[in-house]
Amino acid sequence: MDSIKAVYIHIPFCKQICHYCNFVKYFYMENKADDYVEALIHEIDCSISGYNVHVNTIYMGGGTPTALNIKQLKRLFNFLDRKFNLDTCKEFTIEINPGDIDQEKAKLLSSYGVNRVSFGVQVMDDEMLREIGRMHCVKDVYETVNILTENKFHNISLDLIYALPNQTVAHFEKTLNDALQFGLPHYSTYALQIEPKTVFFHKQNKGQLQRPPEDAEVEMYRILQQEMKIRGIEQYEISNFAKPGFESKHNLTYWNNDYYYGFGAGAHGYIPGKRVSNLKPLGMYMRSAKEDGSAIEEIDEITIKDQIEEELFLQLRKTSGINNKMFQKKYGLSLEQLYANELQELLEQGLLSLKDGNYRLTDRGMLLGDRVFSKFLMMQSFDDKIIQLES
Known part of the structure; x- marks a missing residue:
């Protein structure tokens, strides 16, 4: 297990559920989140022996990790600071939503060695943000970038989704150019996928979802590649673009087919010879993690x-x-x-x-x-x- 140098930690709480999202997520409730943090800490502590453990990358995703309040974040980060050697961790990423972070949370993250932030903008248009179920508005994006840069976060990644319902090529081109004005070092861009058990999935089944035609989606991707190249932001993966040196070290763990731990409700891990997945239901996950120190639901032997x-x-x-x-x-x-x-x-x-x-x-x-x-x-x-x- 010494060969595993990457850690994924799942925080499943959100303050609103987006219409396209099929990740393991639950509405934030303070008491549930308190219990979850304790269960998560116990799972990690029982799964990895010792303290001050060296890892190369930690990625805290969701959900929305910054949906946790300050007290909960401090509890979790205090533990992580003891469990792992954060000083030698090359990349510590946390996902946030625009408008979900303030000066206090930004200072807290920085103080515990978080050195990369990935935030889900999705589209630079207030009306379309409402249509896809996002809570934030465009002005929140600007405010979030300002807060992050004021707190010395230089490695910032911005997520966009294209081929959204009723989105035209011209609309995507404008939202892309607006996002690129920030001059950030990393952009992740994904074509909308209609996933089961989402609002969009049910709308599509009822014939209420108007997707752009396939040729429009292809043109959006072509424009994406072209605009990134013009600005010296190099494509290094199908959906990811970065200035040299700012490629996501943690995500390259996945694409290089290397091993990684996965902790939290519904999290997946890859350990020698096995892919493991955790229980998804929140109550079941917390009960198992607290009582057994493990919440594994399924183990697939890898031939x-x-x-x-x-x-x-x-x-x-x-x-x-x-x-x-x-x-x-x-x-x-x-x-x-x-x-x-x-x-x-x-x-x-x-x-x-x-x-x-x-x-x-x-x-x-x-x-x-x-x-x-x-x-x-x-x-x-x-x-x-x-x-x-x-x-």
């Missing part, structure tokens, strides 16, 4: 076949792609030995490129990523070649 397939579709999300020599060193067979026909077909279709031993998605491949990834899951002769790996 070599699983690991290789995950390696492909995670690594290919990065613009750097997957390196053939590194792959062969890790698994004992080259990509061509496993996927010769699939790779050739994707190269001929212009969905992959090959340069200096690196297979990468082309611009077109990024638009059709699911089609590319599915090729590596459908391979007919995979099992025979895996026998060679395991023997």
Whole structure:
């Protein structure tokens, strides 16, 4: 377990539930949040032995972690400061919502070594923010950036969602340009996905959701790539753009298929040979974490076949792609030995490129990523070649 150097901590509380969100989340209630923090602390303490433990990254997501009040945040951060060596932690990220942080909370986060903030703006338009169920307005975005910069936060990431209901290409271009005026070092941008059990999912089923046409979504993505490039903000993953040196170290843990702990209700972790997921219902999670020091609901054993397939579709999300020599060193067979026909077909279709031993998605491949990834899951002769790996 010494090889695990990344920690994800889930805070499931929100003050309002967005219409598109399917993450594990609950309305904030102070007494519930008090109990949750204690259960979370017990889970982490029982899962990782010792104190002053060295990790490279900590990512606190949600939900909205800053929905917690000052007392709750202090309780949690005091524990984390004892459990982990925050001085040597390279990246400590927390997610916030615009308007959800004030000077007191910003100073608290800074004092405990939080050095990266990711905040969900989604769109720079008050009317559309209301339509997607967001609490904040555009002026809150400006105020939040000011508070963060005043408190010496330099590594700030801003999230946008595009292809929103009734959104035109021109509207997206304006909201993108407004967001880029902040000159932040990192931007995450996602096309809207309609997830089960969300408000948008029920509206879509009733024929009440007007999505932009597919060609408009493609054009939004093209504009996104173009505008980022003009400003020297480099694309390093399908949905992520950063100035050099500001790429998310924690998220690269996921895309590099490296190990990480996951703590909190509904959190996922990846430990040697296993992917684990925690209980989602708040009461069940807290009861199990408090009584047993663990809240694992499911453990999936990862076979070599699983690991290789995950390696492909995670690594290919990065613009750097997957390196053939590194792959062969890790698994004992080259990509061509496993996927010769699939790779050739994707190269001929212009969905992959090959340069200096690196297979990468082309611009077109990024638009059709699911089609590319599915090729590596459908391979007919995979099992025979895996026998060679395991023997």
